[in-house]
Amino acid sequence: MCAKKRDTRKIILDAALKLFSEKGFSATTTREIAYEARCAEGTIFRYFPTKKDILISLARPAALHGLKQVFEDLPETNDKTVLQSIIENRLKVISENMKLLKVIITEAQFHEEIRKEVYENIGAEILGALAGYIEKRIDKGIFRPLDSVIAARIFGGMFLSFLISKYMLPPEKFDEEDQKVYLQEIVNIFLHGIVKKEGDNT
Template sequence: MDRVIISREQQIKDAAIRVFSKKGFNGATTKEIAREAGVAEGTIFRYFRTKKDILLSLAGPYIVESLKTTLINAAGKSDEAVLTSIIKNRLELIKENIDLARLLFTEAQFHPELRENFTENVVMRAAGVLEKYIDERISSGDFKAVDPRIASRALIGMVGAFVLWKEFLLGDKYISFDEDELIKQLVDIYLTGIRAEEWEGGMGS
C-alpha cells in the first residue's frame, strides 16, 4: 500500500513539473496536472492542499535532504573533501533538475508568497544545515570565529553565481569552465578565507 501511495504522489509531482514548465505557475491548473498524471483531479488533493504546495514539495527534498545526506556521507573527512562533495552535489542537483530550477527561479520573481515560502522552507533550511557544519568547525578551532550565517550564504553565493552563469545566462557560450577545476578552485578560495590562521591540518588530514 505504501509503495502505491509513494508512486502516485511522485507521479503527480513529475506531471506537475511538465505542466508548470509548459504553462508557468499561473497558467497551470490542477485539472491539467491531473490529466498529465493520469489521475482524477480529486486525487491530487489527497496529497497537496494547493497548487503552490505541489511546487514547493518539488524543491524541498531535493535541496535539503540531499545536502544532509552529503554531509553524513562526508563525515570525518577533510574540509576539502567535505566542501568538494557539497559543491559537486549542488551542481549535479541543478543539472538533473534544471527544468524545476528554471521554473522556481522564474516564478519566485512574480509570486511574493511563493518566494517567501520557498525561502523559509527550503533556502533557510538548507542554509541551516551548512551553518551547523561551519559552527562545528569554528568550535573545533579549524575555522575562524565568523558568523556561520554569513559564511553559509557566502558558500551558497559562490556556487549560485556559477549556476546562474552556466544554466540561466548560458555563459558557456562566452567562457566555459572545467567543472572539476571549478570545484577545486572554489573550495580553495573558500577555505583560504575561512580557515583559522593557526590551522595545521585539522580533521581528516
C-alpha cells in the same frame, strides 16, 4: 491496495513541474498540464482545488526533501579535496531537482505561500546545516570567527552562480572542463577566504 494503481496525483505534479520550469507558472495552462499528464483536464481538479495549489504542493516539505540533502550531514573533514568531491556528489541531487529549484526560486518572488515554504525549508534547514558545519569548524579554530549564517549564504550564492552558468549559458560556453574548474575555485576561494590565518585578527 497500496503501490500498484497509477498515481495520478504524482503524475500531474511531475507534468506541472516540467511545464512550470519551462514556461513559468502563469504561462502554463491546465490544458497543457493535462496533456502532459495524459489525463483529462477535469481530473486535475479532483486532486487540486486550484491551479495554484499544484504550485504550492510542489513547494511542500515532501517535494523539497530531495533538496534538503544537499548540505545535510556534512562530514567535518575540511580538506579541500574532500569538500570538493563531496560538493560534486551533492551536485547530482541538485541536477535531479533542478527543475523544482528553478520553479521554487522563480515563483517564490511572487507567491507568499511559496516564499514561506522556502524559508522554512531551504532557508532555515538547508543553509542552517551548512551554517552548523561552519560553526563547528570555527569552534575548532580552523575557520576564522565570522557570522556563520552569512558565510553559508555567501557560499550558497557562489554555488548559485555555478548553477546559473550551468543551466542558463549555452552549453558551448560552459563545457565539462569549465565546470570542474569552476567548482574547484568555489572551494578554493571559500576555504582560503574563511580559513584562520596566522596573525589574522580581523
